[in-house]
Amino acid sequence: MMQVVSRALGGFAGSTAIVGGGVLGLTLALRLAQRGERVTVFERAPNFGGLASAWTLGGVTWDRHYHVTLFSDAHTRALLRDLGLEDDLRWTTVGTGFYTDGRFYPMNNALDFLRFPPLGLLDKMRLGYTIAAGSRIQDGTPLEDIPVEDWLVRRCGRKTFEKIWRPLLLAKLGERYRDASAAFIWAIIVRLYAARRSGLGAERFGYVPGGYARILTTLEARLRQHGVELVAGAEVTSVRGQPGGDGIAITLAAGPPRTFERAVLTTPAPVAASLAPDLSVDERTRLTSKIYGGIICASLLLDHPLGPYYVTNLTDEWVPFSAVIDMSNVVDRTQWNGGALVYLPKYVRPDDPLFEEDDAAVEARFLSALERMYPNFSRERVQAFRISRVRHVFPIATLRYSQQLPPIATSVPGLLLLDSAHIINGTLNVNETLALVERGLAALDALPRFVASQLGEA
Numbered sequence: 001m002m003q004v005v006s007r008a009l010g011g012f013a014g015s016t017a018i019v020g021g022g023v024l025g026l027t028l029a030l031r032l033a034q035r036g037e038r039v040t041v042f043e044r045a046p047n048f049g050g051l052a053s054a055w056t057l058g059g060v061t062w063d064r065h066y067h068v069t070l071f072s073d074a075h076t077r078a079l080l081r082d083l084g085l086e087d088d089l090r091w092t093t094v095g096t097g098f099y100t101d102g103r104f105y106p107m108n109n110a111l112d113f114l115r116f117p118p119l120g121l122l123d124k125m126r127l128g129y130t131i132a133a134g135s136r137i138q139d140g141t142p143l144e145d146i147p148v149e150d151w152l153v154r155r156c157g158r159k160t161f162e163k164i165w166r167p168l169l170l171a172k173l174g175e176r177y178r179d180a181s182a183a184f185i186w187a188i189i190v191r192l193y194a195a196r197r198s199g200l201g202a203e204r205f206g207y208v209p210g211g212y213a214r215i216l217t218t219l220e221a222r223l224r225q226h227g228v229e230l231v232a233g234a235e236v237t238s239v240r241g242q243p244g245g246d247g248i249a250i251t252l253a254a255g256p257p258r259t260f261e262r263a264v265l266t267t268p269a270p271v272a273a274s275l276a277p278d279l280s281v282d283e284r285t286r287l288t289s290k291i292y293g294g295i296i297c298a299s300l301l302l303d304h305p306l307g308p309y310y311v312t313n314l315t316d317e318w319v320p321f322s323a324v325i326d327m328s329n330v331v332d333r334t335q336w337n338g339g340a341l342v343y344l345p346k347y348v349r350p351d352d353p354l355f356e357e358d359d360a361a362v363e364a365r366f367l368s369a370l371e372r373m374y375p376n377f378s379r380e381r382v383q384a385f386r387i388s389r390v391r392h393v394f395p396i397a398t399l400r401y402s403q404q405l406p407p408i409a410t411s412v413p414g415l416l417l418l419d420s421a422h423i424i425n426g427t428l429n430v431n432e433t434l435a436l437v438e439r440g441l442a443a444l445d446a447l448p449r450f451v452a453s454q455l456g457e458a
């Protein structure tokens, strides 16, 4: 069969183009190259890594968005094992806090929970039961039919929803939380409970010294060893099937077009729709109808940690960011020359005016809020401040999400779609992203027969 296809496709037979050099595109490239296939990865940015990429902040190179690996992240750990980095993972348990009505409260164990003043005992029991029972639900599909607010209010009551859940949903999804199904919150509960179980009681969070910069450098070196062509700073402008199913033509913003036997788009769904005009109307609708969340994520290098919590959840709506992530509670500060790294993420819609606001205005507002929240904090302690903006981070798990997935193998012979829009009832994290790689490989394995049938040879 392969000879038939090879004959039909000429010199580019057996070649695969991957558009998007994030963790997904790079890992798919690695798996294909390990099978001896010819692979080229096109990445628009000057560096690889996408959402997991690193940058430099005040002389420190670290992840531009906060990243931890959970003890239970089997796919992530398998990749790190393959790269010879798994044994380097450093694990720790972390503290979680709540900032509510102008005060900080720990939320690390049952006692903290019982002492948490904003809720009465009955409310707490209902909340605790909802989380414990939710973690035992095996299949979240039926929850896709229920709006997340309805599910939570029914189980926990209106007061707990307003005091706890609504601010957390607003923090993660903005006002679009109203479109999310109960499967969204279920997926978060399950992920955090999985960590707790596999971490022998307490949640264990890990990182590789050197951060994602080191993981990505190791991955890139491994890809080059396998002969993968890595092309950074290469914006793909269109991906089109050749007449007669004769390969896939890729055009770039700069440089000559290239032809491959097959191509995999790993970009966010709306970007994929704009790059591939030959997709069917149904395929395009499935891509463009996804409701994406975006992010404005500030990184601050400080002289000292802000407090004892890795994550501080915020329920006071005046605070201009969604949470406080104090990475110093996970990562040894020697990694940053003794400094402390804090992230202030704000989850927003892709068309939020914050994307246009200049950095100085965002910085001033964020620092004022920190000064109001933390009496020991003053802006003189900030050694460096940098803002990352991404319009399309992840699609919101809307009602009946799994019935509206884009296909992986498309109607365009040789063209595949694979991105976070294919994560069903899960949250966005590297582990879920890497789980997609297996699905991509399976779809690619099925492809030669499909291409041959398009050529009338099946």
Ligand SMILES: Cc1cc2nc3c(=O)[nH]c(=O)nc-3n(C[C@H](O)[C@H](O)[C@H](O)COP(=O)(O)OP(=O)(O)OC[C@H]3O[C@@H](n4cnc5c(N)ncnc54)[C@H](O)[C@@H]3O)c2cc1C
Pocket (backbone or CB within 6 Å): 019, 020, 021, 022, 023, 024, 025, 042, 043, 044, 045, 048, 049, 050, 051, 052, 065, 066, 067, 068, 069, 234, 235, 236, 237, 266, 267, 268, 271, 275, 295, 297, 345, 393, 419, 420, 428, 429, 430, 431, 433
């Ligand atoms: C704030 C934040 C915190 C996170 N925290 C964690 C965490 O603690 N733990 C965890 O496991 N995961 C975390 N994640 C999730 C993790 O980063 C993602 O799961 C993962 O990086 C997704 O990889 P990807 O390759 O699917 O997508 P992306 O990283 O989005 O990759 C897509 C790539 O396509 C490229 N591209 C787009 N258009 C074109 C074009 N026209 N031509 C060429 N290239 C193009 C983009 O530049 C990008 O590099 C976090 C994410 C964010 C945003």
